[in-house]
Amino acid sequence: MSAVILHGRTVVPGIAEGEALVSHEPISAWGGIDPARGVIIERRHELYGVCFTGKVLVFPSAKGSSGWAGFFQTTRLTGTAPIGMVIGRISAKSALGAVVTRVPAITDLDADPCEVIDTGDWLLLGNSTVEVTKR
Amino acid sequence: MFLTDAEKAMRDGAEGPAVAAAMDLLLRYGAALDAARLCDIRNVAGTMTQPSPVKARLVKEHGWDKAFAVINLDSDGDFEIPPMAVPTCQLQHGFGADALGIVPYPKENIELQASGEAFYGRHGVNILATCTPYQVGNLPMRGEHCAWMESSAVIYANSVLGARTNCEGIASTGAASLTGKIPCWGNHLDANRYGTHLVDVRVQVDSFQDWGMLGYFAGGVAGEDHPVITGSIGQPDLTDLKHFGAAAATSGGVELYHIPGITPEMPTAEAAFGGAAPPPAAVYGPAERRAVYETLNEIGTSADVDFVLLGCPHASVDQIRSAAAALDGKRLSPSTELWIMAPRALKDVADRSGYTEVIQRAGGRVLADSCPAMSRAAPKGTKVFATDSAKQAHYLPAILGIEAWFGTLEECVDAAVTGRWNGGLR
Numbered sequence: 290m291s292a293v294i295l296h297g298r299t300v301v302p303g304i305a306e307g308e309a310l311v312s313h314e315p316i317s318a319w320g321g322i323d324p325a326r327g328v329i330i331e332r333r334h335e336l337y338g339v340c341f342t343g344k345v346l347v348f349p350s351a352k353g354s355s356g357w358a359g360f361f362q363t364t365r366l367t368g369t370a371p372i373g374m375v376i377g378r379i380s381a382k383s384a385l386g387a388v389v390t391r392v393p394a395i396t397d398l399d400a401d402p403c404e405v406i407d408t409g410d411w412l413l414l415g416n417s418t419v420e421v422t423k424r
Numbered sequence: 425m426f427l428t429d430a431e432k433a434m435r436d437g438a439e440g441p442a443v444a445a446a447m448d449l450l451l452r453y454g455a456a457l458d459a460a461r462l463c464d465i466r467n468v469a470g471t472m473t474q475p476s477p478v479k480a481r482l483v484k485e486h487g488w489d490k491a492f493a494v495i496n497l498d499s500d501g502d503f504e505i506p507p508m509a510v511p512t513c514q515l516q517h518g519f520g521a522d523a524l525g526i527v528p529y530p531k532e533n534i535e536l537q538a539s540g541e542a543f544y545g546r547h548g549v550n551i552l553a554t555c556t557p558y559q560v561g562n563l564p565m566r567g568e569h570c571a572w573m574e575s576s577a578v579i580y581a582n583s584v585l586g587a588r589t590n591c592e593g594i595a596s597t598g599a600a601s602l603t604g605k606i607p608c609w610g611n612h613l614d615a616n617r618y619g620t621h622l623v624d625v626r627v628q629v630d631s632f633q634d635w636g637m638l639g640y641f642a643g644g645v646a647g648e649d650h651p652v653i654t655g656s657i658g659q660p661d662l663t664d665l666k667h668f669g670a671a672a673a674t675s676g677g678v679e680l681y682h683i684p685g686i687t688p689e690m691p692t693a694e695a696a697f698g699g700a701a702p703p704p705a706a707v708y709g710p711a712e713r714r715a716v717y718e719t720l721n722e723i724g725t726s727a728d729v730d731f732v733l734l735g736c737p738h739a740s741v742d743q744i745r746s747a748a749a750a751l752d753g754k755r756l757s758p759s760t761e762l763w764i765m766a767p768r769a770l771k772d773v774a775d776r777s778g779y780t781e782v783i784q785r786a787g788g789r790v791l792a793d794s795c796p797a798m799s800r801a802a803p804k805g806t807k808v809f810a811t812d813s814a815k816q817a818h819y820l821p822a823i824l825g826i827e828a829w830f831g832t833l834e835e836c837v838d839a840a841v842t843g844r845w846n847g848g849l850r
Contacts, residue, residue, distance in 0.1 A: 300456045315677075320797070320823050325477070332822050350648065352677045355573040356471075358593035362498065366478050380648060380677070381590040381610060384456035388449070389498045389595050394456070 293405060295398045295419040300384060303393035304415035305373035310344035311408045312336050318361060318386070319354035327369030342369045345412045347402050349377035357382035362389035373414045375402045395419055425454045425607075426461040434603060442506055445499035446599035450607065452498075453596055459607035466510045466604060467564050467587075469557050469572040470597025472496055472549060473540035474517035474798070475533040483536065488543040496598025505602075508548040512601040513562055514541075515574045516555040516738070519794045519801065526789055527763075529801045549601075553793040554767035556666065556738045558585065561769075566688055569612055571600035575679070576670035576737045576815065582680040584665050586688040588612045591679050611680055617689065619652035619682050619696040621645050624705035627713050630658025632667055633832045636814040637716045638708060639668035643676030644716075645706040652696040653683045655708070660686065663740050670737050671814035717849045720814055720830040723821045724845065728759075731806040732840040733820070734833065735765035736795055736813035741773050743833070744790060748779035750837040756787035757843030761803040762836075768792035788840065797823050810839045810847070 314335055316322070321331040327342035342364075351357050364370040374387045374394040387394035393414045406412065406421055413420040427435065435447040450462060472492065482491040486502075493499045518537045519529045541551050552560055555574050558581065564570050566586035572578050573592050581587040590610045592600070600606045610616055623645055629638050642651040651672070660668070660683075672678040682690040690696035697703075734747055747764055756762055764783065766774065771792045774780045780790045796802045797819050802809065810829040811817050817830035829839065831847030839845050 298458065301452070320819055330822075350677075352648075353575070353674075355575050355578065355591045355593055358595060359495070362495070362595065363476070363478055366494070378648075379457065381457070381592060381596070382677075385453050385593045385596050388452045388456050389593075391498075 293421045295400055295402060295405060295421065297395045297398035297417055297419065299417045300374070300376065300379065300394035300396050301387045301392060305345060305393040306413045307343065307345050307372050307411070309347050309406050309408055309410045309412050310336070310339065310341050311403055311406050312346070312348040313403050315350045315352035316348045317353035318351070319356035321353060322360055324360050324363035324367055324369060327364055341371045344371050345373040345375060345414065346371040347375040347406050349403050351380055351383035351386060355382065358385035358389050361386040365390050373412070375406065375412070375414070375419055377401065377403055425451065425459055431462060431605065440506060441501055441503040442493070442497070443602050445493065445497045445501050445503070446602040449498050449595055449599040450603065450605055454607040457607050457609045459609040461608050462605040463569045463608035463612055464604055465569045465571050465600060465606050467562065467568060467570040468510060468512040468597050468601045469515055469562065469570070469574065469577060470496070470512065470592070470601060471515050471517060471573060471594055472544050472598070473514050473537050473551070475536045480532070480536055483539070488540065492598065496594055498595040505547060508601045510601065510604040511550070512548065513550040513552045513557050514544065515552070515557065515577070516794055516798055517553060518799050520792065523791055527791065527799070527801050528804050529799055552767065554738045556767060559662070559738065559740060559770060560767045569606070571597050571606040573597050575673035576666070578679050579669035579673045579681070580666060582611055583669060583682065583687050617680060618650065618698040619690065620649035620703070621651045622693070622702045622705040623651050623653050624707050625653060625655030625657050626707055626709040628656050628658070631832070632664055633812065635660055635664040636667040636671045637713060637720070639671030640675045640720065640814045641708050641712055641716050642681065643672035643674060643678050646672070646676050646678055648677040651678060651681045652690070652693055652702070653681065654693050657683070663743055666737050667813065674815045674818045714849060717830070720817045723828045724808065726808050726827060727845040729808050729810045729829065729839040729843060729845050730760055731803050731809040732760065732762040732836045733765070733796060733809055733811045733813070733816055734762070734836060736811065736816040739764050739766040739770070741770050741777070744770070744774040744779050745777070746833055747788070747837065748782040750834055751786035751788055752782050754786050754841050756840050760840050760843045762788035762840040764788065764790045765795045766790055766792055796820060800824065802826065810836045810845055812836050
């Protein structure tokens with residue numbers, strides 16, 4: 290199995306390895322996730338009803354309320370957090386969100402991660418790179 | 425990230441462990457943003473008192489100092505929280521004791537919040553308890569760097585007031601309140617304040633409803649970027665731009681827009697694009713206006729309205745007065761409730777002016793501190809609600825699983841009185 294390596298910028302340092310969950314749509318936290326269950330609850334979202342706990346969450350950007358980071362911090366405190374984040378376009382919401390979730394996170398990649406990575410791919414995050422092994 | 429000697433000393437504990445923890449969060453956050461340095465701020469709008477299950481557990485087991493450390497500083501440390509270093513206000517939160525018996529909202533939350541207000545009041549937090557601090561005495565100056573949360577307040581501060589803030593979060597505003605610092609990134613920098621998208625308005629916009637629909641359209645066009653609005657617009661007032669901004673921050677993630685000739689920072693469309701050629705315009709004409717209206721009304725199927733919600737973002741005194749005028753001498757349908765959400769300071773003005781009494785005589789309520797979306801609370805059994813707010817029409821169906829109608833204040837009051845939705849785009 291050949292791996293693709295994407296190069297980017299570290300948002301939160303550290304190494305994480307696991308299965309990708311890819312959202313092609315921005316993620317909303319307040320009114321968009323249930324931190325008690327680690328599930329996307331935005332009704333029209335492509336990942337409606339899907340659990341991100343224990344996955345590397347790959348998404349283009351954060352949208353919606355300024356409570357974004359607080360909701361993801363709650364996933365850490367309740368044990369439902371993702372294990373890493375790959376962020377297409379960074380913003381104050383997603384940067385703070387990754388920091389307070391305290392999981393390795395990367396942005397500014399040399400290819401669109403939401404196109405290159407598919408849900409179920411195996412990812413290794415670390416040293417400003419994402420190693421993608423197709424499932 | 426570059427740090428001054430004073431900032432390094434704060435990081436290293438010269439001002440105590442809470443300030444050191446706050447600096448640690450700001451350093452982690454600044455690195456995540458790739459910010460070059462911090463900037464000094466003296467105006468923080470955040471949230472500390474809003475009840476949540478995690479906060480309730482932390483307070484019960486370890487007290488408020490620990491809850492602030494964990495939630496508002498993202499720290500595992502055990503230390504006392506010092507007074508706020510810079511002026512800091514509490515935004516909208518849960519309902520207070522005066523909502524008991526009106527709003528189905530847990531008594532435990534009301535008690536937790538009251539205890540939080542006492543703790544944070546002692547630490548110098550101004551309990552404004554509104555999503556519109558700019559309506560009740562927190563008016564940052566043009567060019568002033570701030571650390572604000574609440575997307576509708578952030579867009580108002582940046583665009584209407586010309587202040588500078590990113591859409592901050594709970595931990596970054598907490599850290600800012602103890603340090604007077606925030607990463608100097610994004611909207612704080614001159615180079616990032618130009619327009620990116622042009623919206624050409626070709627249908628006359630000069631009502632509260634139309635400003636909200638135009639905002640919803642502009643957010644869809646610009647996403648997280650900066651729309652510049654030109655064309656056939658009338659003179660907006662505070663309530664119009666409060667509605668416009670809340671809507672643009674809802675459909676997109678807009679934190680800054682310019683209306684040349686109206687908002688202060690960019691006097692002309694040329695200036696708004698920094699001398700560069702403006703991008704091709706997105707036209708907002710009758711068809712686009714109708715499309716926005718239909719999107720905001722697509723969740724509604726039943727015309728039997730149980731609940732009417734006004735005041736999102738929190739109502740101005742003028743909006744409360746208009747609602748009172750529309751309700752004067754009328755009586756709500758027995759199957760319908762009407763709530764107007766307002767900052768407590770402005771509810772006090774409405775009480776003194778007699779507007780609240782007129783609204784209550786008709787069967788309606790003026791409520792402070794919160795809203796149905798923040799507190800996940802609507803009248804028991806609500807299936808269908810009507811509102812004059814594009815933001816609330818967007819969010820509340822998802823949050824409470826109910827249907828929505830979006831219209832004018834007059835249409836909403838008519839729905840409250842008749843129990844039926846008779847609105848339509850005019």
